[in-house]
Amino acid sequence: MRKTTIHEIAAKAGVSSATVSRAIHSPHLLNEKTLQRIRQLMEDQDYSYNAAAANLSKGTSSGVAVVVPRVNSPVFADTITGIQEYLQSCGYYVTVASTHYDAAEERHILKRIMEQRPAGLLLTGYAAENESFVISLAAKLPLIVMWEKAIPPLNYVGFNNYQSTLDIFTHLFSLGHRRIAAILGPYTKVVRAKRRYQAYLDFLSGHGLPFRQEYVCEAEPTLAEGKRAMEMLVTLPERPTAVFCNNDLQAIAAIRVINDAGLSVPGDISIFGFDDAAVSQYITPPLTTLHVPSREIGTESARFLHELMRGAQSGPVAHIVDTPFILRNSCRALREA
Amino acid sequence: MRKTTIHEIAAKAGVSSATVSRAIHSPHLLNEKTLQRIRQLMEDQDYSYNAAAANLSKGTSSGVAVVVPRVNSPVFADTITGIQEYLQSCGYYVTVASTHYDAAEERHILKRIMEQRPAGLLLTGYAAENESFVISLAAKLPLIVMWEKAIPPLNYVGFNNYQSTLDIFTHLFSLGHRRIAAILGPYTKVVRAKRRYQAYLDFLSGHGLPFRQEYVCEAEPTLAEGKRAMEMLVTLPERPTAVFCNNDLQAIAAIRVINDAGLSVPGDISIFGFDDAAVSQYITPPLTTLHVPSREIGTESARFLHELMRGAQSGPVAHIVDTPFILRNSCRALREA
DNA sequence: AACGAAAATGAAACCGGTTGCATTTTAATT
């Protein structure tokens, strides 16, 4: 049951294995008849190219690894989709790994991935404490950080999480809101979330608003966690009039909780989401949110990575995607009672 | 900038490369001092294991390929998550490929994947015309079909799409509905969708209901397509009183369309979804649907695959997961006017 | 001290392509 090799094909075709190798990769420089003969043989013998052998010989593979905190978040799923579709069409295959927002696991995963000698690496952020490690990786292979600005020499495709978040709070302020709560991501662990938290703090102090511990929730970007956080907020003696949610899933769950408490969105509480998940425009009320072009981040990252992998010596990639407000109906101006 | 190899480590440690190889995989059969010395050297020299070399030598890799129609469907994303988490913890890495519901692409992808000599293969269904090809693959490596019953000798973890769908229609019938429309998947292409379509046909004829072409929509399982389909249905002179949606995303979009048309769910039209996506319980009205344990399908498939890959000679895997109704508020009994 | 079994290690073939360079074949030109 052993696999046929190019050597066997070569023997039967009366040529050398080099010629068979060329038949696969550079058919144009073979004699037409030889080529036909070899191809026929490969067909007959059910030949299957052995990528592992090629990888070893060439020192690299046609694999690209994507590292995300979790696979089943809508936004990362979109990003992965963008990457996957683009790279698959270029002949690369995409391996996905998840870190569960854990720095140690991230580091371990990255090491294991490097053993595969991938052609490129796509990271969704990275833990702060792994920064120097990531930089050392970037010296070894094409690498792009996604979803966040990264410091040189790292390439990135993302946006300014700090600024975007700040803009949202400022917007809520301009609508008259003063009691503004924030359901944030795991800011003690994730750089991206940390920046958003910082934006919240700076917003408060910048507008002379008091910091209230009970107005800030650290939650994973899931429906369940959004629910948990909102359940806490809605029972507060002094309820917030507006809540920033770190992602749309949390926002959707928050709306449900608010409704279940007999309150209305945006009547009693305004909700501002983050990401603009596909489903957000279909819910009731349609969600006001900030659009993050998750899929485009994937596609663009893949495109740049592809260029780097093909050896383009372009300067460092620093691509900032646009994140416009999507004003729908879950947020409105506060009318003074 | 060449990578350090075990041979270099061996030379510096004054041992043979075989010993270094053992230090990596079977440290217990090395002398303690030798082991320490080698490990120290690996650390100092920044040694990185070359998986490609190992793959070639061993004839297999520690990679598992997952083939899905599309990555960013919530249900497949869940399945992939389940797979990924399970297998990553077992030391495998997971490569994802998508077929876009295209048989030719599926076949092409599978061939390319086989070049990687993966340790196992996980398929989300497969195109009907590729069946014999898939069966031939199953003879070469551990392979499990997910989301659908498969015929021997194929292993599968899934459920009976035909029966589950039939149950839903029967349920709607028992609620008094007679004008029942169906937004189906791409049944001309996907086996899974084809079976559901057949269930619809059999339901109609089984209950003496007329087949109306305008009541059946072929649509991809996306929000946009669900919207398109429902927009068509809602303008029909004789509107359906209940609509089966092939997946929850379509159902969510359908509800929005109905609301926008000034009608209510379930007041005017009952909606029955499929999948029980995480978000479905959070929307308004909470969606009545059929729960598909997407993540569990992934986990179970991964578990079985893992067993097969470790050489367990268990009989064929035929695991049917439970798909209970989740009765929420988008569906109700028809009261005769 | 001698012996045998167990533990530790080495030698080298092997996995299946790749590729630079050499060589042969073919075709074009004078």
Place this chain on the structure above:
DNA sequence: AATTAAAATGCAACCGGTTTCATTTTCGTT
């Protein structure tokens, strides 16, 4: 027919681990 450039193909070392079988070391026993 001779010359030469171009096209086609071969040779063989190489990529970096793995693994079988043989050999050497170590160590407990008598």
